[in-house]
Amino acid sequence: MSHHIGAEPGQIAETVLMPGDPLRAKWIAETFLEGAECYSTVRNMFGFTGQYKGHRISIQGSGMGMPSASIYTHELLAEYGVKTIVRVGSAGSIQDDVNVRDVVIGIGAATDSSMNTNRFAGQLSYAPVADYGLLSAAAEIAAGREGTTHVGQILSSDVFYGDSLDTYKKAAEYGVLAVEMEAAALYTLAAKFKARALTICTISDHIFKNEALPADQRERTFGDMVEIALEAVTR
Ligand SMILES: O=P(O)(O)O[C@H]1O[C@H](CO)[C@@H](O)[C@H]1O
Numbered sequence: 001m002s003h004h005i006g007a008e009p010g011q012i013a014e015t016v017l018m019p020g021d022p023l024r025a026k027w028i029a030e031t032f033l034e035g036a037e038c039y040s041t042v043r044n045m046f047g048f049t050g051q052y053k054g055h056r057i058s059i060q061g062s063g064m065g066m067p068s069a070s071i072y073t074h075e076l077l078a079e080y081g082v083k084t085i086v087r088v089g090s091a092g093s094i095q096d097d098v099n100v101r102d103v104v105i106g107i108g109a110a111t112d113s114s115m116n117t118n119r120f121a122g123q124l125s126y127a128p129v130a131d132y133g134l135l136s137a138a139a140e141i142a143a144g145r146e147g148t149t150h151v152g153q154i155l156s157s158d159v160f161y162g163d164s165l166d167t168y169k170k171a172a173e174y175g176v177l178a179v180e181m182e183a184a185a186l187y188t189l190a191a192k193f194k195a196r197a198l199t200i201c202t203i204s205d206h207i208f209k210n211e212a213l214p215a216d217q218r219e220r221t222f223g224d225m226v227e228i229a230l231e232a233v234t235r
């Protein structure tokens, strides 16, 4: 067991899909994996391992925000020998042409977090980026499917309920597609541990249009991004 994951060595696959919502993790395991077994219920942050088309895959909830996601990412990479993590999350659109239920694949993640400012002692504005092989595979797979997928920069924010939308407006002017809360930390830690990482999100909200999907749909209906992720990691 690591500090926050109740798995024995070997119970977690080298490839992990990581939603923020632990109940989305359960739904993904039950819906897409064969023979899925739960390896951790610590803090109800569920983790499962099963098979997808003959490949061993784990699904681990990360919780919301970079502090929580960093804990699970660190333990997966440092203590369980995980080599590949794909975040399968929800995100809020900040672009007119990025609509609710579209899929967004994050090339890189801008952030308002001070985590990397502290990590690099204020000397570097580090650019957290996805693994190129995973990114190109996911983009190609998505292009061959129905539904709209956008590939570009996302913003990992520490704040869900901010005082103003000014920063999001500015980020949108500079091409950022959508806002979520984990990718920058995931990409940074994957680089540190020489692992592969990618973030695929489904748009659950439009931040400027006041559109939002309810919790049950965020939990159980984002199958397109899950299939894109599973096909990309098993290529
Ligand atoms: O749906 P998940 O994967 O949790 O992702 C998004 O949803 C949460 C906020 O509601 C944050 O974790 C954000 O990144």
Ligand SMILES: O=c1cc[nH]c(=O)[nH]1
Residues within 6 Å of the ligand: 090, 091, 092, 093, 160, 179, 180, 181, 204, 205, 207
């Ligand atoms: O608006 C949103 C929607 C999902 N996730 C976020 O972080 N923000």
